[in-house]
Amino acid sequence: MTTLPWDHPDPFTLDVTPEPAHIDGLNHTNNAVYVQWCERVAWAHSAALGLTLADYQRLDRAMAIRQAHYDHLLPALLGEALTLGTWLLPGDGKLRMERCFQLLRRSDGATVLRGRWDLVCIELGSGRARRMPPEFLQAYLSAALPAAPVEPGAV
Template structure:
């Protein structure tokens, strides 16, 4: 565990997105719907990618994108209307060719509880064809700055 302020993160130096559970996030069981968590993962991944200089405009310019091929999600606790949450993400693995892995941890700061952990696997695709294609140099430079130096 790595501490940042009073938060305990699974890894060092997460990219962090703040969010608040809204009434529209709540399902018939009274807590945030499982599909909403997937939306939050996507938003966080985009924000992180944008911070690395790899936004949707750059994807279109390069005719490449990182497309989700697998989500592994562990729902550990419920989130409720009004909860303030922090969603941390890290790039944890890549082959510098096609595949990249991103890890997530969703924490509720009010009690320090980890609400969710997830791992998402991406594959680089050519936007014009939808087919897997090697990562362009811009992806290697951009995403490379967010990876641990050991990779």
């Protein structure tokens, strides 16, 4: 396989293929399936970084989606080989961070979908925003892409 044209280097990836149950009345992958795939790759990435759902429960903290945005660029058809990549952006290092997604068709490298989640750390017991515990900072921020430099004079 040739190198895929990722938006950012070194994504955490998950190979996916639309199955008959994923196809909607318009004969392409239903939009809800993309959301499920993004959730799957996000949890797999988190686990690879050393934080599982059990860790979230033990720490009484979670990174909750505050806002999600998806750009559906091309349809994904039954049986197409796809690769979903994800990256973390550092956020504020206290409460917030971002997770980005890109879904590529392996046959030609075309981008099918781009997505972004704005995440906030919450206390599971209360649902209130709370600072990220040291375990989150260690796992997530150490894996995050470097922050983009601010241009001099930029507002």
